Amino acid sequence: MQSISLALQIYGLSFIIAFLVAVMIKGLLFSIRHFSRDTSEKQ
Amino acid sequence: MDLLYLFQGIGTLCVQEPKIVIGRIALVLIGMALVFLGAKKTLEPLVMIPMGFGMSAVNAGMLFFDANKVGNLLIDPLVTETTALMTILQIDAFQPIYTFAFSNNLIACIVFMGIGVISDLSYLMAFPFTSMLIAICAELGTIVTYPIAVAMGLTPGQAAAAAIVGGADGPLVLFSSLMLAPELFVPITVIAYLYLSLCYGGYPFLIRLLVPKELRGMKVKTTTKVNVTSQEKLIFSVVACTVLCFLLPAAAPLLLSFFLGIAIRESGVTSYINMIESTFLYAATFFLGLMLGILCDANTILNPTILPLLILGVIALGVSGIGGIIGGYIVYFINHRQFNPTIGIAGVSCVPSTAKIAQHEVAAVKKSTIIIQFAMGASICGVLTSAILTGIYITVIPMLK
Numbered sequence: 054m055q056s057i058s059l060a061l062q063i064y065g066l067s068f069i070i071a072f073l074v075a076v077m078i079k080g081l082l083f084s085i086r087h088f089s090r091d092t093s094e095k096q
Numbered sequence: 097m098d099l100l101y102l103f104q105g106i107g108t109l110c111v112q113e114p115k116i117v118i119g120r121i122a123l124v125l126i127g128m129a130l131v132f133l134g135a136k137k138t139l140e141p142l143v144m145i146p147m148g149f150g151m152s153a154v155n156a157g158m159l160f161f162d163a164n165k166v167g168n169l170l171i172d173p174l175v176t177e178t179t180a181l182m183t184i185l186q187i188d189a190f191q192p193i194y195t196f197a198f199s200n201n202l203i204a205c206i207v208f209m210g211i212g213v214i215s216d217l218s219y220l221m222a223f224p225f226t227s228m229l230i231a232i233c234a235e236l237g238t239i240v241t242y243p244i245a246v247a248m249g250l251t252p253g254q255a256a257a258a259a260i261v262g263g264a265d266g267p268l269v270l271f272s273s274l275m276l277a278p279e280l281f282v283p284i285t286v287i288a289y290l291y292l293s294l295c296y297g298g299y300p301f302l303i304r305l306l307v308p309k310e311l312r313g314m315k316v317k318t319t320t321k322v323n324v325t326s327q328e329k330l331i332f333s334v335v336a337c338t339v340l341c342f343l344l345p346a347a348a349p350l351l352l353s354f355f356l357g358i359a360i361r362e363s364g365v366t367s368y369i370n371m372i373e374s375t376f377l378y379a380a381t382f383f384l385g386l387m388l389g390i391l392c393d394a395n396t397i398l399n400p401t402i403l404p405l406l407i408l409g410v411i412a413l414g415v416s417g418i419g420g421i422i423g424g425y426i427v428y429f430i431n432h433r434q435f436n437p438t439i440g441i442a443g444v445s446c447v448p449s450t451a452k453i454a455q456h457e458v459a460a461v462k463k464s465t466i467i468i469q470f471a472m473g474a475s476i477c478g479v480l481t482s483a484i485l486t487g488i489y490i491t492v493i494p495m496l497k
Contacts, residue, residue, distance in 0.1 A: 056242060056243040056246040056247070056252070056255070057243045059242070059243075059492070059496075060239045060240070060242040060243050060259075061239070063239065063242075063485065063488050063489065063492060064235070064239045066488055067232065067235065067481060067484050067485045067488055068232050070340075070343060070344075070484050070488075071228045071231065071232045071480070071481050071484060072225075072228065074224070074228065074336060074339075074340075074480065074484075075224035075225045075227075075228040077332075077335065077336065077339065078220075078221050078224040078332060078336075079224060079225075081328070081331060081332055081335060082221065082324070082328060085327070085328050085331060
């Protein structure tokens with residue numbers, strides 16, 4: 054029972070980290086594109 | 097002259113226990129079969145040909161040492177004492193490669209760097225949530241196998257190392273088994289590579305069983321344009337590497353290697369790309385296969401835990417495959433039935449084999465359907481999620497002691 058609970062906790066944790074990586078990708082792409090647009094508009 | 101002492105490979109068969117003798121002969125024959133099947137491309141030739149040669153040679157080339165002790169002049173995987181190691185380094189031919197590249201995970205890191213260099217992050221970055229969802233579902237085997245392994249009597253470290261076979265990534269299995277269960281890393285890694293090689297044969301049946309023909313042939317309809325620049329991929333690789341190393345320092349060597357490979361690819365330094373892709377990756381894969389074969393001597397491989405490991409390996413990879421297809425179905429329903437669930441199998445990682453299997457199965461139903469780019473995105477994501485899970489296991493398991 055303890056091992057099942059541990060496995061589920063590990064799965065939950067990896068799910069959260071994977072979700073954070075996905076959010077990070079979206080955030081990075083948004084920021085990079087936003088700032089590069091700003092720079093090109095100023096030029 | 098005692099002929100059995102002259103031809104010691106045969107002579108040692110006469111003095112060893114029957115179990116070991118049968119094991120040695122069987123492993124010689126299995127080694128030959130691996131070379132044959134590798135050359136025929138039924139199994140992965142890059143690993144299986146050197147592995148088969150090593151396996152046959154180490155089990156044939158046994159000789160008598162002092163006091164009738166039987167051993168070989170290739171390698172001693174279990175030597176731990178420094179003075180003994182210094183002596184053995186001068187005697188055993190492949191010991192330096194094993195000690196300085198294999199047992200410290202250097203080979204795993206080089207292979208991971210090579211995987212990074214051949215990985216294109218475009219589709220992963222264009223569809224991060226889809227790719228991550230599929231990849232995390234395809235880790236189901238890694239989770240399900242752990243409690244089963246504990247119930248079968250393995251220690252938490254051994255159970256976790258066996259469970260990571262479900263991540264379907266050879267370097268990760270090698271890395272985690274050396275960290276968590278060094279006493280079992282030879283059988284676990286050998287079984288993992290054998291089963292990964294067999295994915296080519298097994299997963300197509302799983303796809304045909306779980307995905308109906310009309311769904312297998314469907315095209316992925318999407319309005320999202322894939323225009324991720326090299327600069328964006330480079331920035332992501334640096335940021336993701338740093339963030340994940342902060343979260344999971346236990347997996348830092350692998351994360352660094354993988355993301356460095358990606359950064360080198362995206363920076364376009366051709367000389368580095370060629371060096372890693374053509375020289376390092378192939379050299380590391382060759383020596384990895386050879387070392388795995390040489391480590392398969394009957395005394396090491398005939399461990400009582402080998403049978404549970406064989407069963408756990410099948411469970412881990414089978415459940416991960418099923419989990420991947422379930423992930424494919426979840427995305428199919430979320431995307432209003434505009435997604436091909438076959439892509440789910442690619443989330444199991446094993447770059448690029450699973451993506452190729454998915455494309456092959458789809459093309460067998462409808463030739464004009466191309467899903468390889470989505471499958472590669474899921475597959476590369478599978479490498480990332482496997483590394484994340486490995487990092488968590490390596491961090492959490494020692495805390496249980």
